[in-house]
Amino acid sequence: MDLLFQFLSNTGYYLADYRNVIMIVVGFIFLYLGTAKEYEPLLLVPIGFGILVGNIPFFKGFGLGIYENNSVLHYLYFGVTSGLYPSIVFLGLGAMTDFSSLLARPVLMLLGAAAQMGIFFTLLGALALGFLPKEAASIAIIGGADGPTSIFLTAKLAPHLIGPIAIAAYSYMALIPVIQPPIMRLLTNRKERLIRMAELREVSKKERIIFPAVAVILCCFLAPASIPLLGTFFFGNFLKECGVANRLAQTARTAIIDTATILLGLTVGASTQGDVFLTPKSVAIFFLGAVAFSIATASGVIFAKILNLFLKEKINPLLGAAGVSAVPGSAREVHLVGQSEDPENFLLMHAMACNSSGVIGSAICAGILWSFMVVL
Amino acid sequence: MYGFHAITTHNGWAMAFVGALIVFSGLVVLSSVISQLYKVLLFWEKRHPIFKNNNKMPEDDAPEETPGSHVPKEFPTDLDETARLYQSLVEEIGETFYLSKLYEVAKKNDFPHPHITLTAFREAEILVPYGDGVFGWNPRTENKDNEND
Numbered sequence: 001m002d003l004l005f006q007f008l009s010n011t012g013y014y015l016a017d018y019r020n021v022i023m024i025v026v027g028f029i030f031l032y033l034g035t036a037k038e039y040e041p042l043l044l045v046p047i048g049f050g051i052l053v054g055n056i057p058f059f060k061g062f063g064l065g066i067y068e069n070n071s072v073l074h075y076l077y078f079g080v081t082s083g084l085y086p087s088i089v090f091l092g093l094g095a096m097t098d099f100s101s102l103l104a105r106p107v108l109m110l111l112g113a114a115a116q117m118g119i120f121f122t123l124l125g126a127l128a129l130g131f132l133p134k135e136a137a138s139i140a141i142i143g144g145a146d147g148p149t150s151i152f153l154t155a156k157l158a159p160h161l162i163g164p165i166a167i168a169a170y171s172y173m174a175l176i177p178v179i180q181p182p183i184m185r186l187l188t189n190r191k192e193r194l195i196r197m198a199e200l201r202e203v204s205k206k207e208r209i210i211f212p213a214v215a216v217i218l219c220c221f222l223a224p225a226s227i228p229l230l231g232t233f234f235f236g237n238f239l240k241e242c243g244v245a246n247r248l249a250q251t252a253r254t255a256i257i258d259t260a261t262i263l264l265g266l267t268v269g270a271s272t273q274g275d276v277f278l279t280p281k282s283v284a285i286f287f288l289g290a291v292a293f294s295i296a297t298a299s300g301v302i303f304a305k306i307l308n309l310f311l312k313e314k315i316n317p318l319l320g321a322a323g324v325s326a327v328p329g330s331a332r333e334v335h336l337v338g339q340s341e342d343p344e345n346f347l348l349m350h351a352m353a354c355n356s357s358g359v360i361g362s363a364i365c366a367g368i369l370w371s372f373m374v375v376l
Numbered sequence: 377m378y379g380f381h382a383i384t385t386h387n388g389w390a391m392a393f394v395g396a397l398i399v400f401s402g403l404v405v406l407s408s409v410i411s412q413l414y415k416v417l418l419f420w421e422k423r424h425p426i427f428k429n430n431n432k433m434p435e436d437d438a439p440e441e442t443p444g445s446h447v448p449k450e451f452p453t454d455l456d457e458t459a460r461l462y463q464s465l466v467e468e469i470g471e472t473f474y475l476s477k478l479y480e481v482a483k484k485n486d487f488p489h490p491h492i493t494l495t496a497f498r499e500a501e502i503l504v505p506y507g508d509g510v511f512g513w514n515p516r517t518e519n520k521d522n523e524n525d
Binding site (some may be wrong): 106119124127219342357 | 379380386388389400
């Protein structure tokens with residue numbers, strides 16, 4: 001009988017507390033959003049399931065939990081805390097990205113730069129709310145709307161916040177269709193939303209091959225701390241464009257990125273153990289994440305409007321919202337908002353240019369913030 | 377510590393301003409460079425031939441195969457074998473042709489010693505005169521085939 005009671009006292013039913021239950025509900029919400037609503041399913045499904053796995057109560061000391069040494073989850077989580085998975089994801093992203101539209105219209109890169117202002121405004125906001133500088137920098141990077149970049153920087157600066165920051169970043173990426181359109185509509189008038197973009201020139205293969213090699217030098221010389229992200233990103237793109245390593249490019253954009261995404265999503269989800277995750281800090285992080293994302297969207301749109309004051313050939317200011325690096329969600333949303341005004345206005349390719357420059361911009365920001373924090 | 381006091385204490389204003397400035401200038405430089413990239417490539421491709429000649433291709437990088445590139449530098453001594461190499465040229469210019477035309481095409485395709493070869497073909501009656509400077513092609517293999525028939 002004692003054995004039975006001892007066993008029962010070690011079950012999850014006995015050990016569960018309200019925080020585990022809350023997080024399991026959150027996990028189910030993620031799974032629902034990912035599967036039924038198809039909001040970023042490739043991210044929300046692994047994270048949602050990871051939340052379920054991570055919040056099953058267990059007897060401490062068995063080496064089961066993600067924060068316990070020698071547990072399987074702990075080993076898998078090493079890829080997150082070391083920044084390994086984000087680097088691998090960037091390799092795959094590079095092998096998927098087509099920079100043709102950006103090369104055809106380089107001025108759109110400035111919108112990617114403008115949208116990074118959300119990061120620096122949020123840095124100030126987080127400091128004002130009482131976060132330490134390293135925590136504030138990790139929270140601010142949510143404004144870049146790039147999950148792997150957020151995880152990478154947080155792993156380096158504030159590993160104890162990886163769970164809430166990753167969940168906030170991916171949640172807002174999934175909620176792009178809810179967050180961005182009202183901001184875009186609020187900051188533009190109908191006439192501006194109707195602006196049609198000139199057709200893009202054809203970009204030669206040589207340009208596409210040379211670009212990643214030149215870009216990695218320019219960006220990483222400026223912010224060497226972004227090498228783990230931009231180095232692999234441009235390497236992946238070079239594999240894609242050089243035309244002689246198609247097998248490698250194909251593997252990078254399929255098997256490799258998929259494996260990294262599965263492990264990243266599952267372990268980040270599992271890192272949200274109720275007792276670690278449900279804190280006032282997490283609530284503040286979610287609030288600041290929303291602010292960061294909104295400011296990033298707004299600053300991209302406003303900068304496009306400012307740019308139009310100087311350009312002969314006007315830019316549709318909606319494109320500024322695609323300057324955040326949520327690829328391709330924000331580009332798709334810009335395209336849809338544009339088409340809701342004029343069904344024959346095709347903004348997708350132009351928005352993808354802003355999107356890909358946003359990826360570069362947010363990775364540079366991560367490098368800059370990391371190097372700032374080293375001297376603190 | 378909260379509010380503006382916290383921002384100032386942690387050097388937040390400077391970090392935000394300098395950070396924004398760095399990322400902006402970095403992307404401005406990158407966009408400027410890529411906006412000039414196609415011009416540089418265009419200039420490189422249209423550079424003066426004298427510069428092109430300086431960049432001789434390494435021997436490993438064989439040029440693309442042209443119609444005449446399979447022609448050996450020295451023709452085989454066997455006339456029938458040589459005629460087989462000429463067969464593709466004859467097919468190109470038609471069943472009957474002026475000798476000058478065949479000579480011109482052979483030279484264009486870098487066939488060695490076309491004048492001597494055509495003379496040999498005439499003597500061997502592989503080139504058959506139809507009058508008025510027009511010739512026909514009658515390689516000996518065809519003759520043999522006919523004989524077998």
